[in-house]
Amino acid sequence: MTSSNHNSAGAWAKKYYLASRAVLDATLRPYDLGASQWYVLWHLIHDGPMAQRDLLSRLQIEKPTLSAIVSALVRKGLVAQVTDPQDLRQKILSITAAGRVLWKKLPDPIDLILKTAFQGVAEDDLATVVRVLSQGTERLNNLLPSQKGRKS
Amino acid sequence: MTSSNHNSAGAWAKKYYLASRAVLDATLRPYDLGASQWYVLWHLIHDGPMAQRDLLSRLQIEKPTLSAIVSALVRKGLVAQVTDPQDLRQKILSITAAGRVLWKKLPDPIDLILKTAFQGVAEDDLATVVRVLSQGTERLNNLLPSQKGRKS
DNA sequence: ACTAAATTGTTCGCTAGCTAACCAAATCGC
DNA sequence: GCGATTTGGTTAGCTAGCGAACAATTTAGT
16 A cells, blocks of 8 residues: 555545445345346336447447346346347347336436435535546556557 | 436446556456456565465455455465464465566556556545545445344 | 458456355354 | 354355457448
């Protein structure tokens, strides 16, 4: 621990993320649902059926990660995955009847978390957090050589 | 996106954490080492051999997680794990000769990350980030019913 | 038209986190 | 001294993330 704010800001970002995931997981565990699985359902409920590739950008995760999440949801019978007849590469995702039934029973964990975590915190302070972390994230991403849109 | 800072602060905490892990992983990949594995080595290098249980509090992770990390390091021959003759339950961890050799070759990824991420950011702003996130984390942790020191 | 390149998804193998359940050893209470 | 509890570690099974490599399909280039 070098104990300057330069590393503890990052360390707290990690701790906060893990804590929020722990609360989400604990909230959703009775329904046998993971946090990201919940988020996929959320998108399908709010935006209707969509191509799997469209979820990638929304969730900001990589293809293999989404593939695993979707297959878990299909296994549980909450989501249907069918090949798009217009483009046989794509898969169309939609929520099933069982998924809709489950969704109605679920609480809204996101709201719960955000309200307890940042309730009463000044808008200015939250804006500072966003500014510092987003800038830091951008710098880190620029550091990575594995750019997605690179030529050769 | 509800576009208030109440959720984007948390979302950026996640993005920052994942970005920093991506950079750490990319930095350590040539050495076939994960970020947490690196951190275990760091502790063993700086504090000498220690009981596995002492690493739990330092790393702030759960027993099974550490168990997996240690076994990966043992498998790679970087760390030795022997039973403590004084207390046969405990395991003493120490870095091996091969571990020491590897360590000398490694860059210092933590410094790299922190310098690029938060370089030039005002101390006040970093302090705000720490304050907001640590308070948020504490609130979330209080929300969890699975307290560690519970009876019955 | 036909080959080369890009897109979409999956699979494999890894790191890293968790809970629940378990074993073995040590310690506590009586 | 002995049974019950606590402590330290592991195993099993799960979520969630990644890169590399692959197959299938579509699109682009010539």
